[in-house]
Amino acid sequence: MTTTDELLAELAGLADPRFLEVNRRHGDDHAVNLGALRTVAKRLKTQPDLARELWATDDSAARLLALLICKPRQFDAGELDAMLRASRTPKVQDWLVNYVVKKSPHAEQLRRSWLTDPDPVVASAGWALTTERVAKKPDGLDLAGLLDVIEAGMKDAPDRLQWAMNHTLAQIGITHAVHRDRAIAIGERLEVLKDYPTPPGCTSPYAPIWITEMVGRRND
Structure with missing residues (x-):
């Protein structure tokens, strides 16, 4: 041992x-x-x-x-x-x-409690779990409400929290066509990560580009 x-x-x-x-x-x-x-x-x-x-x-x-x-x-x-x-x-x-x-049975409980935590690192974990749900188990999520929160708070959020919120924004746009135009519009207005340096062959984290490119791949 x-x-x-x-x-x-x-x-x-x-x-x-x-x-x-x-x-x-x-x-x-x-x-x-x-x-x-x-x-x-x-x-x-x-x-x-x-x-x-x-x-x-x-x-x-x-x-x-x-x-x-x-x-x-x-x-x-x-x-x-x-x-x-x-x-x-x-x-x-x-x-x-x-x-x-x-992988924990407590994931949803923690997602809900962490999402609005005043500690931005903890809140970023809540948004990471939310991104997972948006992609895999969206039933019961208020996607329009999430977009409201992102639109109001992502621009001025600390880096880690901003990154996590941006991932949720992109995932909503990628996987939910009914919200796609709004997700792209929010990304264009806020311009979060618009100038992020992206290596050749990688997808930009700027939500409008990210969404458009991933949707295009699905439709190829």
Whole structure:
């Protein structure tokens, strides 16, 4: 049985200052290549108790590993809320939401409570869960109401929250034709991420372009 201390030592051995330098530009503080981290997780498989111990270390690489080997159903809603608020870095936050919360039976409860949270990082997680519902389980969602909130608040929202709201805006336009023209119009008026540098071959995050391009692909 591999212990937490042994894994921390292994992760320290995998740390590379070059990765840390790049990650710091994005607000992260782990120095382990994510591919190497996934290799360790594949070896360990699912270990809920070990995952809890790794999370408790407050080390970002260890927490990322914990999220790969945990069972999403092992955490109650209160634990997941506390984990998000303590997660500190964007990569840990993203993996927590995408790999754990989205697979949790508490996802909808948390989506509702996080969506209007005064902490913009927590609210961004609520919008990420909303984007998931817009795409996969839209029944019961007030899409027009979501567009109202986005139109009123996205322009001046902090970066992470703005990005998450913009993703919801684009997803509404992509997957719901009845709201597509309004979603594009909101994007054009607010101009959020209009000038975001987009590498060749990638889709711009500017909602009007994003929506138009994705819809065009579906119709090819």
